[in-house]
Amino acid sequence: MSAAFVRFDDVSLAYDGTGNAIEDINLSIREGEFVAFVGPSGCGKSTFMKLCTGLHAPTQGSVSVDGAPVTGPLKISGMAFQNANLLPWRTTLDNVLLPLEIVEPYRRQFRKRREEFVGWARSLLKTVGLAEHENKYPWQLSGGMQQRASICRALIHQPRLLMLDEPFGALDAFTREELWCVLRDLWEAQRFTVVLVTHDLREAAFLADTVYVMSRRPGRVIERRSIELPRPRALETTYEKPFIDLVQELRAQIGEVRST
Amino acid sequence: MTVNSKLIERLAPWIAVVVLVMIWEVTVRLFNVPSFIFPGALETAQALITYAGPIGQHSWQTFWTTLIGFGLGVAVGLVLGFIIGSSRFLYNACYPLLVGFNAIPKVAFVPILVVWFGIGSVPAILTAFLICFFPIVVNVATGLATLEPEMEDVLRVLGARRMDVLLKVGLPRSLPYFFASLKIAITLAFVGTVVSETVASNQGIGYLMMSAGSQMRMGLVFAGLLVISAMAMVMYELFAQLEKRMTAWAHRS
Numbered sequence: 001m002s003a004a005f006v007r008f009d010d011v012s013l014a015y016d017g018t019g020n021a022i023e024d025i026n027l028s029i030r031e032g033e034f035v036a037f038v039g040p041s042g043c044g045k046s047t048f049m050k051l052c053t054g055l056h057a058p059t060q061g062s063v064s065v066d067g068a069p070v071t072g073p074l075k076i077s078g079m080a081f082q083n084a085n086l087l088p089w090r091t092t093l094d095n096v097l098l099p100l101e102i103v104e105p106y107r108r109q110f111r112k113r114r115e116e117f118v119g120w121a122r123s124l125l126k127t128v129g130l131a132e133h134e135n136k137y138p139w140q141l142s143g144g145m146q147q148r149a150s151i152c153r154a155l156i157h158q159p160r161l162l163m164l165d166e167p168f169g170a171l172d173a174f175t176r177e178e179l180w181c182v183l184r185d186l187w188e189a190q191r192f193t194v195v196l197v198t199h200d201l202r203e204a205a206f207l208a209d210t211v212y213v214m215s216r217r218p219g220r221v222i223e224r225r226s227i228e229l230p231r232p233r234a235l236e237t238t239y240e241k242p243f244i245d246l247v248q249e250l251r252a253q254i255g256e257v258r259s260t
Numbered sequence: 261m262t263v264n265s266k267l268i269e270r271l272a273p274w275i276a277v278v279v280l281v282m283i284w285e286v287t288v289r290l291f292n293v294p295s296f297i298f299p300g301a302l303e304t305a306q307a308l309i310t311y312a313g314p315i316g317q318h319s320w321q322t323f324w325t326t327l328i329g330f331g332l333g334v335a336v337g338l339v340l341g342f343i344i345g346s347s348r349f350l351y352n353a354c355y356p357l358l359v360g361f362n363a364i365p366k367v368a369f370v371p372i373l374v375v376w377f378g379i380g381s382v383p384a385i386l387t388a389f390l391i392c393f394f395p396i397v398v399n400v401a402t403g404l405a406t407l408e409p410e411m412e413d414v415l416r417v418l419g420a421r422r423m424d425v426l427l428k429v430g431l432p433r434s435l436p437y438f439f440a441s442l443k444i445a446i447t448l449a450f451v452g453t454v455v456s457e458t459v460a461s462n463q464g465i466g467y468l469m470m471s472a473g474s475q476m477r478m479g480l481v482f483a484g485l486l487v488i489s490a491m492a493m494v495m496y497e498l499f500a501q502l503e504k505r506m507t508a509w510a511h512r513s
């Protein structure tokens with residue numbers, strides 16, 4: 001097993017006087033690993049992401065990424081949320097380009113290398129199936145298309161760490177499964193490290209190498225589960241017995257969490 | 261058929277105006293209202309033509325004082341709105357103050373302005389300014405202050421500074437609010453100018469109406485009223501069109 005890329009040592013975070021939101025987190029994520037976090041609402045999954053990306057500092061313990069302690073926002077990460085949050089006055093293409101206007105070193109080179117950057121954005125949009133929609137505005141896109149664009153935006157600066165906070169939560173079942181495959185293919189091709197927060201156990205089991213189950217607030221990791229299904233995984237596997245059994249087991253575990 | 265109905269739809273407002281003018285004229289004649297109380301449409305039109313020269317001069321005065329006051333209002337409103345909206349602390353601190361200020365009837369400032377600046381264009385400009393900058397400040401500040409926290413996270417993780425977030429997201433987002441407030445501000449600016457002119461000037465439509473009224477030349481008063489309404493409506497429409505042009509994206513989602 002290679003060295004840890006993301007490392008949490010005894011991490012706790014209290015936002016205010018109401019006690020820890022997240023507590024005693026110890027874990028390590030390999031570079032290129034796909035991990036999923038599941039757990040009841042309010043257990044601190046989004047908080048975990050903020051700690052991981054340096055948007056929030058822990059009150060106890062330490063977080064390190066790529067061998068160095070995290071002290072501020074981590075530029076090597078890209079984020080996408082349940083709400084696509086595209087800017088309505090920008091075309092899809094310009095929305096995807098936005099991070100390059102902000103993050104160094106691209107920011108400085110933006111004018112000079114614009115053509116090249118547009119090329120990156122186009123090829124990303126193509127891989128998620130939005131090639132023909134680059135000049136449309138977000139309000140001309142369906143929810144699923146907006147979410148694809150949002151993932152492209154998270155990936156445009158070639159982050160090594162992709163943070164997805166319930167990215168498919170607002171989509172219908174078919175679109176969601178379509179996007180699982182889009183994400184799977186992107187990951188297979190580029191092998192960035194992914195942290196995916198989700199409420200959907202099938203989603204976690206289908207996509208992730210490792211699933212972490214968190215307890216109710218204060219959130220602790222109560223279960224770490226490796227998903228040994230062979231890669232690349234086809235969507236059909238999700239309808240086969242081993243997969244269904246796996247999801248059942250996970251569900252049973254979460255059921256225990258909820259009843260305790 | 262459809263072309264016809266569309267044409268009728270576009271003509272409808274003008275038809276309404278014509279009908280209103282006719283009702284006006286007929287009512288005045290029917291009830292024999294004396295013209296020094298309420299002149300008919302025809303008489304008003306006559307006054308408009310007879311006094312075209314002075315009316316033109318005074319309207320021009322009102323027009324440019326309003327525009328200067330409005331311009332000041334836009335400039336100050338934008339800057340102040342940007343400053344207040346860019347910090348949560350300032351927003352919370354200043355908002356009640358602004359609301360309180362807005363509750364003061366601006367006409368009450370006119371006597372003060374006269375003491376400070378004398379009779380003339382300056383009080384008119386300043387009244388227009390005072391009355392019209394408020395909606396601009398509030399709209400710009402509110403547009404800036406309401407940012408989705410997630411959008412902020414997406415940018416902040418990339419190392420965006422507060423100013424980046426404001427310029428890339430906050431400002432464009434507040435533009436529809438800004439342009440919407442311009443429409444309101446320009447009409448308010450006319451109100452400010454005319455009110456100030458009626459009490460503290462010897463120029464402008466407000467003054468013209470006041471002095472004509474005191475001489476019972478009601479035709480001229482109504483002519484002034486028509487001109488000022490026309491100016492305000494044209495400017496309103498201008499800014500409404502500008503709003504549509506500049507912020508098309510905000511009207512389609």
Ligand SMILES: Nc1ncnc2c1ncn2[C@@H]1O[C@H](COP(=O)(O)OP(=O)(O)OP(=O)(O)O)[C@@H](O)[C@H]1O
Nearest residue numbers: 015016021039040041042043044045046047048217
């Ligand atoms: N900025 C904040 N200030 C104070 N408390 C917060 C803040 N953000 C989150 N919390 C609290 O921390 C706890 C964990 O919140 P978090 O958003 O991480 O949960 P979550 O697991 O992402 O929930 P969900 O599944 O509903 O998104 C919650 O109890 C929440 O009320």
Ligand SMILES: [Mg+2]
Nearest residue numbers: 045046047165
């Ligand atoms: Mg959350």
